[in-house]
Amino acid sequence: MAHPAVVSDCKMAIEWVKDSKGIDQIVLRNPRGASAKVSLQGGQVISWRNARGDEYLFNSSKVVKAPKVNRGGIAICFPQFSDCGSLEQQGFARNKLWIVDEAPPPLPAKSSNGSSFIDLLLKPSKEDLKIWPHSFELRLRVCLGLNGNLTLTSRVRNITGKPFRFSFAYHSYLSVSDISEVRIEGLETMDYLDNLCKKERFTDQGDAITFEAEFDRLYLLPLGPPNIVAVLDHQRRRTYVIRREGLSDVVVWNPWAKKAKAMADMGVDEYRRMVCVDGAKVANPITLKPGEEWTGRLEITVAPSSFNSEGLCF
Structure with a gap:
């Protein structure tokens, strides 16, 4: 199925399929056999595999009924992530049916750069405007690179006549062998809000994050060049570089x-086979004036576990 908003070079392959609920999905493939699958339900990336077919994203075995999305993959959380109020806990975008963006505004070359990609678009429905009265355009580009890396670029534009405020997150479920074998580097010495301690603020004192019990933290990174977060799975000898x-x-x-x-x-x-490491803008939400646009970008690559955050650069 050809579509003008789905782009690839001559060596890339793109396939349109439907899930068990009849929802359209787009499968992106690169010449080496890596693949990514994106659902129009929620704009959710539901699968990301390497050339050997190894799955990088966790998906729960429990299937939920539409319009709710299954737990797992990479979900788009907008216009809030965890705030209380009349909105769903992680916003309504993740449970809405998106459309393919026929004519997306241009993005910098690095947002596609030799990749196969799909552009999706979400606009508010009349029901959405009743609970969150702000007109917006939320665009999502999902790219599968030639080296198998996965890149998500989101843009939120204010098309109403007044400012609005929102938070955003890529709720990313990474597949791991066993959570007790996982180590996260790149967040040491950073301040965080602990959601298990009434969002009290602490400073991380360890040399890495490891897991022995429930864990729920929002790390607050300083201004400046973005640091790299490395998720090391010792048993699989795999490192996710974020x-x-x-x-x-x-x-x-x-x-x-x-x-x-x-x-x-x-x-x-199943909690043992997953860890969420989300790129987010939550602690200080974004305010957009009429006509303004915000962009957030997440890139995940996979490297041998001998890599660590000190040996990587942006």
């Missing part, structure tokens, strides 16, 4: 056994 632009916060989360057991959309012991 780079961000426009996303000053990093959320790290694992529900652990007790909370996971109470989740209707999480299988037994």
Whole structure:
């Protein structure tokens, strides 16, 4: 199925499929056999595989009914992430049906740069405007690079006559062998808000993050060049390397056994096979004046586990 908003070079392959609910999905492939699958339900990246077919993203075995999206993949959280109020906890964008963007405004070359990509668009419905009365355009470009890297670029434009304020996150479920074997580097010495301690502020004193119990922190990164976060899975000898632009916060989360057991959309012991490391803009939400646009970009690559955050540069 050809489509003007889905772009690739002559060696890239693109396929349109439907899920069990009849929702359109786009599969991007590169010449080496890596793939990424994007659903129009929520604009969610639901799969990302290397050339050997190894899955990099966690997806729960528990399937939920539409319009809710399944737990896992990379979900788009907008216009809020965890605030309370009349909106859904992680915003309504993740449960809306997106459309393919026929004529997206241009992005810098590095946003595609030899990649196969899909452009999606979300605009508010009448029901959305009743609970969040702001007109916007939310654009998402999902790119699969020649080296298998995955890049998501989101743009939010204010098309109403008054300013509005929002927060944003790429809620990213990474697949790991066992959460007890995972180590996260790049956030040491950073301040964070601990959601398990009434959002009290602390400074990380360890040389890396490891997991022995429920973990739910919002790391507050300083202004300046974005640092790199490395997620090391020792058993699989795999390191996820995460780079961000426009996303000053990093959320790290694992529900652990007790909370996971109470989740209707999480299988037994599945908490052991996932960790969320989210590029986000939550602590200091974005305010857009009429006509203004905000851009947030997330890039994830996979490297051998001998890599660490000190040996990587942006």
